[in-house]
Amino acid sequence: MTSAYDKIYLEKAQIVLGRMTDYAVYDLEYAIDEIFDLFIKTGYAKRFENGDYQVLVGMSGVELARHIVEEATxxxxxxxPKYTMNRSEEYWLGxxxxxYQWKSNFSFEYILDKVCASDILKLYMPYHEMxxxxxxxxxxxxxKSPPAGACFEE
Structure with a gap:
């Protein structure tokens, strides 16, 4: 599958989405599913997955979170922002x-329709070590397994 943007931008894109998620949850106090819903509804997810360099590498994760919230609300x-030495589980999720979005070339909307962000967070242990x-x-x-909109149970 061909990705929308070159691998050279992937590491920065991962950091941006990780930091966006961490800041939105811990500093702005959004629920994980809520911030990803806004990410999709504001069009920033589409811009991100389509390789819009302003979103991928032209702003920080904190700036992305602020743009999303400002546009939505x-x-x-x-x-x-509070910066910590450790990466949060939410940072890992982003x-x-x-x-995964880059590798699969699925849209964020498709991915998050199939599995909720809060359920992806449940994969932190053990997948963050792998x-x-x-x-x-x-x-x-x-x-591939659940029907659309289904979230899995522990």
Whole structure:
């Protein structure tokens, strides 16, 4: 499958989506499914997956989260981001999801219709310790098995 953007941009794209997710959840206090719903509804997901370089590498994850929230809600005042030394589970989710979307060439809307972001987060243990290709294999397996809109149970 041909990806919408070159692999040279992938690492930065993963960092942007990881940081967007972390900031939205921990600093802006959005639920994980809610922020990804806004990501899709505002069109930023489509721009990201289509390789819009302004979204992929032209802004930080914090800026992306702020653009999404501002466009969706009109909010223009935002708290200062808290940077930690450790990567959160939510950061991993955004980072891994960006890779999976790039590799599979599925849209974020399609992926998240098949498996909720909150359920992808349940894969953190043990997949954050594994090669990213293991996560991709698991995501493809999940996407092929449940009906659209289904979220899996632990």
């Amino acid at each position: 009109g909010q223009t005042e935002f708290c200062k 980072w891994a999801l960006a890779y 090669d990213i290709r293991e996560f991709c294999d698991k995501m493809s397996e999940i996407i």
